Amino acid sequence: MTISIGNDHAGPDYKKAIVQMLEAKGHTVINHGTDTFDSVDYPDFGHPVANDITQGKADFGIVICGSGNGIAITVNKHQGIRAAICWTKEIAGLARGHNNANIVSIPARFTSIPQAVEIVDTFLNTAFEGGRHATRVNKIDCM
Incomplete structure (x- = not known):
């Protein structure tokens, strides 16, 4: 599986640990994130992740910022993207x-x-x- 990842200055350490896990499991990772803690703008790292998915270059994406909100809002602007902010494995x-x-x-x-x-x-x-959930998800992309 190919995974695209992008992060701002809140996430370099998170990205490093996540990429290690993904590569250990045999996944290919496309890295669009920053590796420094210098302040950057999360849209610069979120849009390329969304583009990778919409263009078929990646199967899934991971985005990381301080609250998870700004970068999720960014990627959700792309048609066909359904980004979810998750702070537990259950979510x-x-x-x-x-x-x-x-x-x-x-x-x-x-x-x-x-x-x-x-x-x-x-x-x-x-x-x-799928099932009843597919009906609901299909209504998201009805525009």
Whole structure:
């Protein structure tokens, strides 16, 4: 599986740990994130992740910023993107299982690095349930 990841200055350590886990599991990672803690603008790192998914270059995306909100709002501007802010593995499972989310947004200032790794692992290993959830998800993209 190919995963695209992007982060601002709140997430370099998170990204490093997540990428390590992904690569250890044999995934290919496209890195659009910053590696420094110098202040940057999260849209500069979120838009390329969304583009990777909409262009078929990546199967899923991971975005990281302080609250998870700004970068999630950014990627959700792209048609066909369903990003979910997840601060527990349970929410990550529901985001995939019920909402068919294709990007997980990690709030770095509200999760630990081990939690973030667990959130991503759950997100990627949960299948979309379809059924009544598919009807609802289809209504999202009706514009």
